[in-house]
Amino acid sequence: MGRMTRRRFTAATTLAAGGLALGAPRASAVAAANTTEFRGMWAATVANLDWPSKPGLSPDRQKRELRALYDAALSRRLNVVILQIRPTADAFWPSRYEPWSEFLTGHQGRDPGWDPLGFAVREAHDRDLQLHGWFNPYRIANHTDPGRLVRSHPARVHPGWAVPYGGKLYYNPGLPEVRRFVQDAMLDAVWHYELDGVHFDDYFYPYPAAGKEFDDDAAWREHGKGFPSRAAWRRDNIDRLVRETGERIRSRKKHVRFGISPFAVWRNKSTDSRGSDTKAGVQTYDDLYADTRKWVREQWIDYIVPQVYWHIGNSAADYARLVPWWAKTVHGTGVDLYIGEALYRQGASGQPAPWQDPAELSRHLTLARRRSEVRGNVYFSARQVADDPIGAMARVVKDHYPRRARPPR
Secondary structure, eight states: OOOOOTTTOOSOOEEEETTEEEEOOOHHHHHTOOEEOEEEEEEOOGGGSSSSSSTTOOHHHHHHHHHHHHHHHHHTTOOEEEEEEESSSOBSSOOSSSOBOHHHHSSTTOOOSSOHHHHHHHHHHHTTOEEEEEEOSSEEESSSOGGGSOTTOHHHHSGGGEEEETTEEEEOTTOHHHHHHHHHHHHHHHHHSOOSEEEEOSOSSOOOOTTOOOOOHHHHHHHOTTOSSHHHHHHHHHHHHHHHHHHHHHHHOTTSEEEEOOBSOSOBTTTOTTSBSOOOSOOIIIIIOOOHHHHHHTTOSSEEOOBOOSOTTOSSSOHHHHHHHHHHHHTTTOOEEEEEEOGGGTTOTTOOHHHHSTTHHHHHHHHHTTSTTEEEEEEEOHHHHHHOTTSHHHHHHHHHOSSOEEOOO
16 A cells, blocks of 8 residues: 555655745654644545545555645644545445545546555554544535436435435435434444544534525424424434434544534524624524534533634634633533634635735634633645645744644543
């Protein structure tokens, strides 16, 4: 598999961006670090956002690209990669439940001829990087046509499981058999690979699409008895997914950490006095039926990474107000708080003035570190970590990462 051993791994890759050149260290340098801090990056595979750069590349090319992303992480003194391995009800490993991902070969279900997840785990651990498997629980496809799925796909075998909504296809969270199936499909990777963590993103019930209704009428009639509202039933469906997944992980692999990276606004204060001082148009509790605050307070998860993707001073959702709210939320729970950072906004066309300043992200870390509950940061996404178009990541490293750090365990 072209495995790179620790003995062979040297500072061969040097990443120069934003005027900063940082050589990737020997793995032993990471192991010797005394600081403990979660420094992560998300590596997205959906639509080939980060890796592989396009479908249909040779295995050797895909391996080179993943090694380069890992080396970029080390060069930025990061220590965790959150790799998306089930983006659309598919798999980056030989799954017993779902087909090979089309983002590997360009054709859903086609065997790529190698084991991407096995390679990803080995290469990460050879560099003393943690690897957390990133799963999207319910998204089936970025289109609504089941006929475009491979014939053996569970959504075609069980057509009643799928709901088209907003131009995409989703598994129905209201069906108990679906909830069990998606857990089995995701945990298949956990049971067969030495992942350090299990990671869900922000998609539970889908984000609202104007003028559209998520058609779960039949499931609501069959399973919603005893709930005061459909919204309460939907939240219970997602609560069960989160609680049961955590319980199953802890029952077999206690060392594997379970984390979630939700949209950062649970509820606005104007909606609920316990909410954040924000005016966000989406609230996870009301719109995604994801009671993220409850998951923390009940300690169903090990860590939470709210996607605080707004600049300091944003009128609707101010980074400087949301971070303290999350710090208060996790306080005393034992759930670790890491802040999700919008590196992709830095220097991007159409973004407001604060995001055109390479120092904006560094100011975020300065502010976040004033709260003892904040134990790290995660950057979206891997390609921006590597390319760093305006030097924002280099500024973060210069100002905040003077030396290596161990990830929390």
